[in-house]
Amino acid sequence: MNFENFILPHIWNLKPYSSARDEFKGKEGVFLDANENPLGSGVSENWNRYPDPLQLAIKEQLAGIKSCSTDQIFLGNGSDEAIDLIMRMTCQSGVHNIILCPPTYGMYEVSASINHIEQRKVSLTQHYQLDVEGILQAVDQNTRLLFLCSPNNPTGNKLNRSDIYTLIESFKSGFIIIDEAYIDFSDEISFILELAKYPQVIVMQTLSKAYGLASLRLGMAFAHPTIISLLNKIKPPYNISGATQEIVYKALSNVSFKNESVKSILSERDRLKKSLINVPGVIQIYPSDANFILVHFKQANDLFDYLIEAKLITRNRSSVALCEDSIRITIGLSEENDKLVQLINQFYKA
Incomplete structure (x- = not known):
């Protein structure tokens, strides 16, 4: 798949910010590189050092749990950060559009509105399933993203998997984002396991629900390594705090x-x-x-x-x-x- 066709040129060619912790990844030494406070933090635990910008320890845990590789994982400040970054990576205001299937998670619309991206809405059916024909009719050459939430919020039901496959096979102008925030409560198999077969799919999950970590704000996106590398390139350098990384690491060990x-x-x-x-x-x-x-x-x-x-x-x-x-x-x-x-x-x- 030629991802370059679906990524904005300035994002594709962007030279990312290089943080101090990108340039030196060791944990031991005299750190005089990042303008941190050498005296500590003034609380019982010291948080004076910048955290791992790529959260590799957590990604190694998640790779085992989710049956994927670390280079297929992006971690964000909630799934909302991934939603925003994906839009900014793929859509130019006034040119591209996205497709939403209401009723669904409201942040897709909010993020699109903030980024001034055209939204084409194709409502679910009366049984809260996808109107596949309506979606495909709404697609044109400038449709960059199709958001599917399964199990869906606020309806709670999972979308027919056969319909999702039909859309994956038919939608060729951009990426399909499958939001699996509630999949831990479902018998559905995650599309993470099918990323190698469907490189245009981006899967989102969260630690806010089944893992009980809503306050820590850690969302996950799983995709082809090329997409993950682009998301890492455009995210803020330290988007996941050290405290969050430490607590999440412990929580993921408590299966x-x-x-x-x-x-x-x-x-x-x-x-x-x-x-x-x-x-x-x-x-x-x-x-x-x-x-x-x-x-x-x-x-x-x-x-x-x-x-x-x-x-x-x-x-x-x-x-x-x-x-x-x-x-x-x-x-x-x-x-x-x-x-x-x-x-x-x-x-x-x-």
Whole structure:
């Protein structure tokens, strides 16, 4: 695949910033190169030295976990950084366009708007699946990116894999980004394992969900080594803090926590769905392959406000196309889910 056709020329030819830690990668020595404070940090742990700009220790762990190579991994300040960098790498304002499939993750649209990139929206079907024909009709020679979120946010369902394959085989003017933020809660096989076959695919995942590290803001992109090298070239030199790298390294070693978390959340998801299915105000509970469910309620806006008053916070998606009168509910602890069901029953009995 000729990636140069899909990358902006100034990005392709860019000479990246070379940081002090790029020029010397050793860990021992007298460091007088980076204008750091030699006295420490004034807290119990010293963070006075700049971190590894390429996060190699974490990438070595992830390569084993994800069955890929380290040069196929980009780490960003949340997946949002990868989304923004991919757009800036491929799209020129006023020339190129991207395709979104709403309802889906809102940051694709926000990032495109910030970068002043044309967005062509092809809505999901009533069953929250891809309108493959509509997407292909929207594509032209200047379409650089197609964003697919599976399992999808806010609907929770996984997209038909056969439809994704059709789009991969048919879309030839740019990259397909498959956002797998919730794949740990699904039985779906990651497209990371198919990157060698499909070099135009970029896969995004996160440590915010199953790994419980949302506060650390570490997102992952997996792609052909050429794409990863370009992302590393245009990212800020130290985009992942030393503290984040240290904590993530420890967390990735604790596989049992992640596995037990997924098991517990899936069990609670099933239990919550069973508890809600006979509530009079519940119209539909949509299928979910994520750590949340989308529920169509009668009087959804009033119910949302009622829950807020009780200090139980959900996400009102009623203003989102195809999600009218629906609330997205993250799966909580057993007692939190019980409280939710109790309050919903109280609302409809009032």
